[in-house]
Amino acid sequence: MLMYSDTSHSGSAASRAGLEILRGRVRRLAAGGWLRVGEDLAVDVIHATARGAVLTWLSAPEAGRDPALLTTLREAMVTAVTSEKPAVRTAGPAGAARALRAALPDQTALSGAEQHLLREWLNRLAEDA
Structure with a gap:
């Protein structure tokens, strides 16, 4: 069957349009700080x-279709890709900058100079609100 073998996501125009709608919705979740995983992974998991x-x-068989299957799958997917509380309280760059700035002291991947520069950029973005 084609639907089992088509893994390209190219599909029909309707399929591509549906994926673009999904990507837009996932992007809004990401902007609000609700995603537990990256945007591309979230789209793939949901899809x-x-x-x-x-x-x-x-x-x-129609008689054996249990609606609980769909509910359980949906809840498992939502739990897998989203957080219970948003990391960003205010949507947009300023809210994201404030959330990242608050987490900056706990990270160890950046040098002192890199942290200083990033903090300066985040301060500017956070004040744009």
Whole structure:
């Protein structure tokens, strides 16, 4: 079956349009600090969960279709890709800058000079609100 073998995401125009809508919604979640994973992974997890749910639902005999399957899959997917509380309290660059600035002292990947420069940039972005 084509739907099992088409992994390119190129698909039909309707499929591409649907993926773009999904990407836009995931981007808004990311901007609000709600994502637990990266945007691309979130899109792939959501898409794979939905695709798998539909294929499984349609392959089951109608009498054996339990709506709890769809609810359970949806809840598992939401838990996998989103956080319970947003990392960013105010949407947009200023809110994201404030959230990152607050977490900066706990990180160890940047040198002192890099932290200083990043803090300066974050201060400017945070004040744009």
